[in-house]
Amino acid sequence: MQSHPVPARPGRPRSAAADAAILAATREALVELGWSKLTLGDVATRAGVAKTTLYRRWAGKHELVVDAVAELFDALRLPDRGSLAADIEGVVLQFAAILARPEAKSGLMAVVAESTRDEALRDRIRTSIVDRQKRLVLEGRARAQGRGELPQSDPAESERTADLIFDMVAGAVVHRTLVSGHPADEEWVRGFTQVLLLGLAGAGAAAAGD
C-alpha cells in the first residue's frame, strides 16, 4: 500500500508480517466492535505489536481502515458466464457478498463519510478501492461489445458511461444493503440487472440514432 519496493535505506527494515497482522486485526476489530468503538490501542494489542509501531505506519484510524477494507475488494473477479446479463449478475452478487460482511459495512461507509472533509483520504479511497475495481466495468463492457450485446461506444463517450455504470451498480448495491437493510439476493440482482441493461441498450440506441 505505502511501502516502497526497494528503498535500500539503512537500518532495520519494517516487518512485513506486522503489516499483515495489523490489517487483519483491524478487520477483526471492525467485526467485533464496529467503527466507532474501534481504538488503535486495541488493534495494536490484537496484532501483537506496540501502539507506537502502528502510528509509525498509519497517520490515524481513517487511513488504516481504508487499507484494511481495500484488501477485501481485491477478491472480485469478472466471471465469464456467456452473456452480459449473467456476467453482471455474477459480479454484482460477489460485490453484495463482500458488502454484507460486517467489516466492510461499518468500515467503508465511515471512511467515505470522513473523506468528505479530507481530500487526501478521498484520494486514498479512490486509488485503493474505487479505481482499482473500475476495471470490472471496462472488461465487462468490452466483452459484451465483442458479443454484440452492447453497441460500440464512442471513445469520448466511453469514459463517461463507465463512470455512470459504476455509480449505478455500486450505488444501488450499497444503498440496498446498508440503507434499505435488505439483502441484495439473486432475485433483486436479476431485477436490477435487467433494468440496467435495458436502459443502457436503449440509451446506446438512442445516441446512435441521433
Place this chain on the structure above:
Amino acid sequence: MQSHPVPARPGRPRSAAADAAILAATREALVELGWSKLTLGDVATRAGVAKTTLYRRWAGKHELVVDAVAELFDALRLPDRGSLAADIEGVVLQFAAILARPEAKSGLMAVVAESTRDEALRDRIRTSIVDRQKRLVLEGRARAQGRGELPQSDPAESERTADLIFDMVAGAVVHRTLVSGHPADEEWVRGFTQVLLLGLAGAGAAAAGD
C-alpha cells in the same frame, strides 16, 4: 421527531426553541468541523444550552445527527414538469443539491455507517429519512402511469419495484457525489434518468409479455 404532541404531564415543559437551536447548531458544527470532530459539548455551547439539556433529549451523537440531517430532506418536492423524465430529473437535481451540502454529506454517511451495528439507529434513519421520502417515488410513478408513460403495475409487484427505484436513484446520486467525487449536474442527471426510464419501461414490457 420524538416529542409527543400533548403529553399533558405536569411540570415545566421542554423548550421547543431549544430543540430548534440544538438542531441548527448541530448542522453548523457539521459544516465547520465534520462528523468526527463534532462534540456534544461544542454543540451545546453553540446552541446556548447546557450539555445536560442536550443529553436529556438525545441518547448520543448518532441520534442527534439523524434528526438534524432529516430536516434537510423535507425540502424535497416532486415537481410537475409535464413528463416523467423531466419530473425525475427535477427531483434528482434537488436531491443532489441537498447532498452537496457539507452538513448532509458528512453527517448522513456517518450515521449510515454506524447504523450497521445499531438496529435502533437503523430504524430511526428509515423512519425519519428514507421512508418519508419514498413518497416521491410513489407519487411520481402514479402520475406517470396516469400519463401512460409507465405500464400499470401489479400491486404485488409494485412494492418491490418502488424499492428498486429508490435504491437506484438514491444510491447512484450518493455514490456519484460522495465516492466518485463529481457533481451530479444536469448532464449527468439527464444520462442517468434516460438509462433508468428506458430500463424500467423495458422491464415492465418484458414482465407484461411473460
Place this chain on the structure above:
DNA sequence: GCCATTACGCTACGACTCGTAGCGAAAGCG
C-alpha cells in the same frame, strides 16, 4: 567484527471527550 541507522516494544504523560451526578433556580399546572 564494529558502527551508524532504523524499527521495535514498553511505559508514561498531558490533553481531550464522554456521559453522569448533584445542586439551586426557573417555569408551568392545578
Place this chain on the structure above:
DNA sequence: CGCTTTCGCTACGAGTCGTAGCGTAATGGC
C-alpha cells in the same frame, strides 16, 4: 401556592488520543 419537571452550572471518573523517551533488536556499510 405547592408539585413536578426542566434548566444551567460545576465537578467528576473513565476512557482514548497521539507523542516522547528509553533500552533493545535487526540490518547494511566500512
